[in-house]
Amino acid sequence: MGSHASDPHGGTTRDVVRFYLLDHQTVVGKVLDIALLVLNLVFVGVYVAETYPVSAALQSLLWTVEASVSVVFLAEYLLRVYGARSRRDEILDFYSVVDVLAIVPTLAVFVFPASATLTNIGFLRAIRVVRVLRFYRFTRDEEFFFGTVSVGTLRVMKLFLTVLTIFFVTAGVFYSFEHDVNSAIDTFGDAFYFVVVALSTVGFGDIVPVTQPGRWVTVTAILASIILIPWQASKIVKEWGHRDKVNVVCENCGFAYHDRDASHCKSCGHVIYQEYDSRE
Structure with a gap:
């Protein structure tokens, strides 16, 4: 999201679309922000819930919710591209790429019905974890639907989101590689537990990776946490030093x-x- 939109009155349809997708002040802008935030939470929650053993009826409901949210996000993406001043820049924007990757596994079922069984295995299952990266769109600037926050507060939010993202993405990818061969990894919760224990250096040893990709995922996550977390924490300390x-x-x-x-x-x-x- 963003806050640097101009007044849409008297503008073209593209100007109006761009304004309300970036706006945080009007009722429409706030409703869109809140709705997209809630749908992001639902989208991530469905991904986690689908890793647990559930009844056929609940599984069908989860799929319906996932498909419906994916369609909404597709519409949002198309509107962003339509309303952007530079459509090329919008398409290549990091957040736009994340938006597309987040919905590809679900939309693939509509385009290629035979791929339905593939959305839960291999690369397509692993790529679904990028859904959590959509939350970074809400931290692009200090403007939110509930008001304006300080630069320091925004950086603390980004640090907290980075920690959760590293945990979540690592757990999702680790689950994808280990679930079928590791008896200790039955659900996303098992993978998340392992990641938290591993990255916090506690290392109980009750869960260990048994595949080569699983080991490399763990190593990559440790390196990412060593680099990204201190880097963002240093920005917070620097901001406090300039108070x-x-x-x-x-x-x-x-x-x-x-x-x-x-x-x-x-x-x-x-x-x-x-x-x-x-x-x-």
Whole structure:
């Protein structure tokens, strides 16, 4: 999502579509945001539920929900491409690629009915875990349907989402590779438990990967957590370190973030004359 839409009044249909898909302030924009967030949660929940033994009736219901949500997301994707200023950029955008990958396994059944049994095995089953990446679209900027958050809060949200994403994606891919051959992996919950224990370095040893791909998935997840989590955490620490600074850019050297009472740039000495309340 985004917040940098212009007023649609007097614009073309494309302008109106683009505005409401990016808007967080109007009733329509907020409803769309909330609806898409709820559908994301449902989409991910269905994926997890389908790994558990359920009755035929419930399995049929889950498939109906999955198919219905996939159609809604397909419509959303097509509207985004239609309303985008640059359709090429929109199609190649990371979030758009994730949107397509998230629904491909489900939509493949409609296009190729014979592939229904393939959606639960191999690559197609593994790729369904990218659904969780759709949540990153809601952290593109500080504007949300409930208001505006600070940059620091947004970075904390991204860090929390990154941790959950690493756990979820790793568990999903690990489940795909290990489920059929590893007696300890019956459901997504078993795979998630293993990932949390492994990445937290607790390592009880009650569940271990038995396939080569499963081992490589575990290694990749550990490396990803070592790289991504400290990197995002460092941004939060840096933001906290600038809490008492004012984002004033020096016209001479471009140095940003100065002390509240600074009258000269501490990098080049150029006069910046910030306003400062002496009562503080």
